[in-house]
Amino acid sequence: MAKILAGVGTSHVPAIGAAIDLGKTQEPYWQPIFAGYEKSKQWLKEVDPDVVILVYNDHATAFALDVVPTFALGIADEYQPADEGWGPRPVPVVKGHSELSRHLGTSLIFDHFDMTIVNEMAVDHGLTVPLSLMCGQPEAWPFKVVPLCVNVVQYPPPTGARCFDLGKAIRKAVEAFDEDLKVVIFGTGGMSHQLHGERAGMINREWDNKFLDDLSADPQRLTQIPHVEYIRETGAEGVETVMWLIMRGALNEQVEEVHRHYHVPGSNTAVGHIILENR
């Protein structure tokens, strides 16, 4: 049977991808960000998952505003790194686990989550930057990926409670999949940042760290945070941190925080990262 072993939360700032691709990771500005992922890369190597379910959002790349799916699940065999206006990132093609994706889609819809199903989509920095942070620069990604793309660009994104419940349904579906697979789930995006308006540049270190604390101490509190609190306290674009709650919902009630990293700034954003193991 397939099993979810752990969850990873991480920001997916595009400039981090550019820093990796341009060989700037040892520059003083970037070095502290990447230093916080050294332990994570080692951890992931040791866990050696077969599949990563990667929760992220698209940034006006594969989806525009003509159609905006709230939860879009990829079921393809592979996903090409997208050209976001500067040419595609020089990273490996993302291989899908189509069988698991199709099983998840069916199970989730019968579990009342009306997923949008995607047979073809390019994946932007929202998906590839977390892979780079957690794996470095391999010739090929060391696991298959099930992409779960969440709308957090057009308001309202799904609620935290809905995200958490979707995580629970994902776990149930994974555990019913009849193949021995080690699965890790990534929740990406955030943490505090506002990219637009006269209030651009907002960061809330205290709020972010309370959020990180409560991923293990009190996840139920996190599911009740209204969107307006994310927007007011962490910046309008900080609301994308709700995606971490899909990851959290897919884990046990009791988890152990095995690693945490927090750094300001990653360009315009507070870079947050956590690893949670099931207990």
Next chain:
Amino acid sequence: MVTTKHDYDDIPGTYVFDFDKSHDGYHLNMFCMSLLKAENRKAFLADEAGYLQQFPMTQEQRQAVMDRDWLRMIQLGGNIYYTSKIGATDGRSFQYIAGKMCGMSQEDYAKMMLNGGRPADGNRSKSEWEGEKANG
């Protein structure tokens, strides 16, 4: 015209990209989307006014694009993930655009970020802003 009140209306310097903004900014944002293609970036830069005529945007939106008035674009329904594609077409960094929107030079904006960013204190409610000035 029905004006709906939102719980986020009181947050200063913030234009939540809700369905009203998405509706009003649709063609502006879809113009930005076209800039994902290299040949379109070239055509836009060669004749901005002519290129913009292909999109049924308001004249005010077209003017904001040609003026590179980043804040105005947002106020007229632009979404930052879309309008930043114009910045990329110009070869501008994101921090340049962000600085312009809050009336800061790129250097001062970058310095603010290095110092921990704009704090939440003093920036939660419109009542905290005197004369619409952000607290840095």
